[in-house]
Amino acid sequence: MKFVKWALAAAMTMSLGLPTAHADAPFKAAWIYVGPVSDHGYSFQHDQGRKAVEAALGAKVKTTFVESVPEGADAERVLTQLARDGNKLIFSTSFGFMNATLKVARAFPDVKFEHATGYKRAANVSTFSARFYEGRAVLGTIAGKMTKTGVVGYIASIPIPEVVRGIDAFTIALRKVRPDAKVKVIYVNSWYDPGKEAAAAKALIDQGADVLAQHTDSAAPVQTAEERGVWCFGQSSDMTRYAPHRLLTGIIENWDQYDVAEVKAAMNGSWKSHDTWGGLASGMVKLSPYNPAMPRDVVAAAEKTRQDIIAGKLNPFAGPITDQSGKLVVPAGKSLSDAQLLGLRFYVQGVEGNLPK
């Protein structure tokens, strides 16, 4: 049981924590994850970051992690425990840990915190996130080239700006290639329910979708795509083995360089509270290898989109952008600001259905 697992982990870190730190003692850093590190998705990728820190700094650091921490009061207890154990930098890797992180940070002003995907900062709390939508713009370009029916299915988790941003960036890029294409969206109301995600994938295929994108964490949709013979994109980690013939590519999160840089900064005293929102250029967002079955012109188009975004020549949210009703929201020459993107709450033209309010 999750509770038991993290309680045990917390107890272990407690017993390991010796408050008497020597000058030559290793720098202690800790990570807490919302899911199990074995999820091969979000938490797994954050743990890769921890491993990268260990690989880069060796005996100079001592890392600890606690997995499957429920959001809310439990997170607060785990964070407090880790701070008491002498960890000087703590990566709090889920949006739902935000308030707990801020609260514990106030109680431990000499401990530094790195909160992923949140928006509240303090003198000792930094935030970091990735511009996944940049990767989704590349996927949209590929989808526009690959779809025959012009109907693309999108399995979404819950209607929050992060997810809406992905849908919009994907759709804008899709319709640049295929102006008449439509995106059908199904929310499964969960980040993780393989059965429901598979059923959603089937429903979209039954309604004519011949390319599937997903913003949920399990490999069930790509598995369904492989079985039914439609194209698909992976999420969070490389899902190629679940759909070797049908997975075109996918978005992979990569925190390695960021985590190493922050730990180094904390060690040499140059750490400052700041906000990082990195995309393809920073390496925070990567793509899994293109499927060899992808035609060369499609690979070329995808690479062009990717390189243009990296070079800053292409902004996935550059105008003109029209909303579903056909109203011009962003005129040509303008683009959505980061603040607007963070609170994005409308569908662009080409997305079917209403955005749940």
Add this chain to the structure above:
Amino acid sequence: MDHVTAILVSVLLAAAPLLFAALGELVTEKSGVLNLGVEGMMLVGAVCGFAVTAHSGHAALGILAAALAGMALSALFALLTLVLLANQVATGLALTLFGVGLSALVGKPFVGTPLEKLPDLPLPLLSHLPLLGPLLFDRDPLIYLAALLTLAVGWLLARTRAGLVVRAVGENPEAAHALGYPVRLIRFACILFGGAMAGLGGAYLSLAYTPMWAEDMTAGRGWIALALVVFSTWRPGRLVLGALLFGAFTIAQLHAQALGLAVPPEFLAMLPYLATILVLVLISRDAARIRLNAPAAIGKTFHPDH
């Protein structure tokens, strides 16, 4: 396969794991035992079925292992509640917690391992029937097994002496004991059957529905199965109806979204539960009949010497 058939097939497949687990729990409850560990037993069945199939390459062995694993976990429950007279509700809840953790531990090496889907097995002649053929007789073997077991359980419980004895044990264990029936042995057998069925339900998820192992992959289906048993008023026929209804609304809400209907997805996600409750309340609004069907001694521990 046309669209309507494809949608109906999705409904059938969504209902299958629920039917397995609920049918087993129905038999357990008919014998007067409430086992709330269904979710845990499903997960252990799912992971063992997956592990054995992945290792041996034989799905049949995997299915057998899933049933045995579910049974083993339910045997633990039986030991605690029948022999040591532990409280059934608390023990069942503990069994779920245990099953969730155990399956995660056993499944660790299998996260991210792909597996060939359980192949469909078209039945000769029957699969060529118009309409029904592609819907019912071109499915994987576990679907046929679910159908056969439902018929068998329905018949055994209602029409045979063995079924009568099980019901008697669930109605009035003292009387059954006085008549010379081994109450605890009968309950033990029913608990084991429930465990095996929950294991099969789990295996359906990890071998056929979404052939993979992922922590917590049942996502609450064990609890839905438990609810279905109560709402079906302990009748196998209605259980099938309930499971299909639940599956139908799950699939329908997904299609409604893909069609772009202006309904909040949160409401649609709620709909299967709401509809299942509503329909089953309607068909079982006769309170006297429910009392007639509900095992009178459910949840109560029994000891022959007390």
